[in-house]
Amino acid sequence: MAPLPLPPLSKPRWLRWLPHVVVVWIAVGTTLGNLDQMSARYRLGFTVGSFLSLVQAVALLLATARPVPAWWLSLGANVAAAVVAAVPFDQQPEPWPWSPPSLVAHATVTLLLALRLAPRGAWAACVLSIGVPWLLQQTGGPESYDTTVPLSAVVFGAVTLVGTLLRGRREARTRLVEQETLTAEERARRTLLEERSRIARELHDVVAHHMSVISIQAQVAPHLVKDPPEELRENLAGIRENALEALTELRRVLGVLRSENPGDPETAPQAPLPTLERLDVLVDNARAAGLTVRRASAGEPRPLSPGVDLSAYRIVQEALSNAIRHAPGSTVRIDLTYARAGLHVRVTDSGARTAAPPSPGAGHGLLGMRERTAMLGGDLATGPTLDGGYEVSAFLPNATPTTPTTPTTTTPTDGETTP
Numbered sequence: 112m113a114p115l116p117l118p119p120l121s122k123p124r125w126l127r128w129l130p131h132v133v134v135v136w137i138a139v140g141t142t143l144g145n146l147d148q149m150s151a152r153y154r155l156g157f158t159v160g161s162f163l164s165l166v167q168a169v170a171l172l173l174a175t176a177r178p179v180p181a182w183w184l185s186l187g188a189n190v191a192a193a194v195v196a197a198v199p200f201d202q203q204p205e206p207w208p209w210s211p212p213s214l215v216a217h218a219t220v221t222l223l224l225a226l227r228l229a230p231r232g233a234w235a236a237c238v239l240s241i242g243v244p245w246l247l248q249q250t251g252g253p254e255s256y257d258t259t260v261p262l263s264a265v266v267f268g269a270v271t272l273v274g275t276l277l278r279g280r281r282e283a284r285t286r287l288v289e290q291e292t293l294t295a296e297e298r299a300r301r302t303l304l305e306e307r308s309r310i311a312r313e314l315h316d317v318v319a320h321h322m323s324v325i326s327i328q329a330q331v332a333p334h335l336v337k338d339p340p341e342e343l344r345e346n347l348a349g350i351r352e353n354a355l356e357a358l359t360e361l362r363r364v365l366g367v368l369r370s371e372n373p374g375d376p377e378t379a380p381q382a383p384l385p386t387l388e389r390l391d392v393l394v395d396n397a398r399a400a401g402l403t404v405r406r407a408s409a410g411e412p413r414p415l416s417p418g419v420d421l422s423a424y425r426i427v428q429e430a431l432s433n434a435i436r437h438a439p440g441s442t443v444r445i446d447l448t449y450a451r452a453g454l455h456v457r458v459t460d461s462g463a464r465t466a467a468p469p470s471p472g473a474g475h476g477l478l479g480m481r482e483r484t485a486m487l488g489g490d491l492a493t494g495p496t497l498d499g500g501y502e503v504s505a506f507l508p509n510a511t512p513t514t515p516t517t518p519t520t521t522t523p524t525d526g527e528t529t530p
Contacts, residue, residue, distance in 0.1 A: 134175055137219050142168040144212030152205050153196035163192050167216050178224040182236055185220045186243065189213045193247055207256035208244040209263050218266050225274020237271040306479045310486065326354035386420045387447070390427065394445070397431045402460075403442040404431075410449030419507045422483040423447070423456050429476035430458035430503040438501065440464030453489065453508035462499035480505065 142164050150160030166188040174181035193208035209217070221240060225233035241264045248260055329351035333339045394404045415423070427445060434443050441460040448455040477493055480503065484491040489507045496502050 131175060134171065134219065134223075137215065138168045138171040141171065141212040141216040145210065145216075148210040148212055149192055149196070153192065153210070155192065155195055159195065163188050167213060171216050171220055174220045174223040178220065178227045182220050182224045185217045186240060189217060190243060190247065193244065196253070204255045204257045205253070206259045207253060208247050209259040211259075214259060214263055214266060218270050221267055222270040222274045225271045226278050230275045230279075233271050233275055237267045240267045302478060303482070306482055310479070310482055322354050322358045326351050326358065329354060385424045385428075386417075387415075387424055390424065390445075393424075393428055393431060397435065397443065400435045401440055402431070402434055404445065405442065406445045406447075408447040408449070412449050413509075415454060415509055418487060419454060419509050422487060422507055423454055423505075425483060426456050426480050426503065426505050427458055429480055433476055433501070433503075434458075434460040438463040441500065453506060455504070455506050457502070457504045459496060459502040460500045462496075462501070 145164035145167055146160060148160075149155045149163055150157050153160070155163070167185060170181045170185035170188065172181075173184065189209065192210070192213065196207065217240060221233075221236060224236055228236070241260065244263065245260050248258060329347045332347050333344050336343070390406075394406060397404050431443065434441055438460045441462055441464055443458065443460045446455075446457040448457070480493070481491055484505050484507065487507050489505060492502075492504045494502060
């Protein structure tokens, strides 16, 4: 549905309904002017003059919501007044076939019509507004009058031009907003796919490692048994062959995910995946960037599944990166809490100590955290703290719990405590 011809203004709030107030003010002024023009000067009498004046006012008010019927009503009222007034004037020539108040009222209606209709319809209404009174003038009229047809042509042409330009500008802005919305949605969708592709590349490396282990174990297993049955040898050989085939296909997939040129084997990175064992390097880099980083761990440290270990490292990495960008000079605390069900990661900063420079980031780091947490079936909570800082808290369930190591509990210090 097309927008109303007079949309309420949004800023400032006290101007919200100013266009409608202006239309009401014009309706009141033209009605009072028409009462004198039609009743006295056109000699229509009080009853007929008042009726036509009120019809003109109703048409003007109706134009704010239904400009097309209002335009026909306004034109009909003015034509009726011009036809009935086609008698000799008493004293001096009067403006005819448009009286000045009627000209102003109909021009306002035409403007509201042009704001609503397509340019072709608006200009057709403009031509009729000029042509119908011109035909009346050619077929009859008072013996002596001052023609208002040339003036009406200028006024109606001007308001129609202004209305079509404003309508075109409003439609262009609407299309621009829609395009910006679509662009933002497409950018968010592309970012999400890129982040998922990055996570998939890393998890493919984990899977490839396990497939290699399966292949090696299947090859070594026959040598661990004295005189193994032939059926066992065949089954283990089949397992090893299937593992090698799966590993080969997996490497092909990795080549496509990692490189824009899958045919170039040198473009695929071969760096090992990061884990929490490399957290010291990450903390040192953050300190070099101006942050004060404190680490603490609690609970019984236990081996984590590769996916949990990698995701925990990436969450801490993204949290530190966000602190460097948005809270320079702050104090960051990293808490790792080991539990039987999984790992709880909590990173908080104390807020910026200096003005943060503009950052081109668009929330991609938080998006990656959510994707990694959701992939593992965990929970993620992010948001500002009461002291003006920011907190990232994630729980990553460990799918493959193992026997815990020696219990260790540490407390936060100004240095770091390795979990």
